[in-house]
Amino acid sequence: MSYNPFQRLVGLLPKRPLQVGNVLAVDGGVCTIELPGGGIETARGEATIGDRVFFRDGAVEGAAPTLPIELIEV
Numbered sequence: 001m002s003y004n005p006f007q008r009l010v011g012l013l014p015k016r017p018l019q020v021g022n023v024l025a026v027d028g029g030v031c032t033i034e035l036p037g038g039g040i041e042t043a044r045g046e047a048t049i050g051d052r053v054f055f056r057d058g059a060v061e062g063a064a065p066t067l068p069i070e071l072i073e074v
Contacts, residue, residue, distance in 0.1 A: 016056050016057040018054055018055075018061070019041070019054070019055055019056065020035075020036070020052060020053070020054055020064045020069070021033035021034050021035045021036065021041065021052070021053065021055065022050070022052050022053075023047045023048065023049055023050060023052075023053060024040075024049065025049060026049060029045070029046070030042055030043070030044055031043050031044075031045060031047050031053070033055060036069045037071060041055070042058070043055040043059055043060045044058060044060065045059055045060025046060065051063060052064040052065070052066055
């Protein structure tokens, strides 16, 4: 069995969360996305204004269903 310290270190780092938001603007393949809490993020990808999308780590991953969102603060 091989031991790779780098892989163990990477395994300790938190994973990027999958987020959802509404597309406010699109310019040259970069979407401006409004988060449910009111924040603004940008992500690369294809979408149209008004779409609800899933995005992670600065990239749009796909369309999200239009469902009510419940915010829970921890």
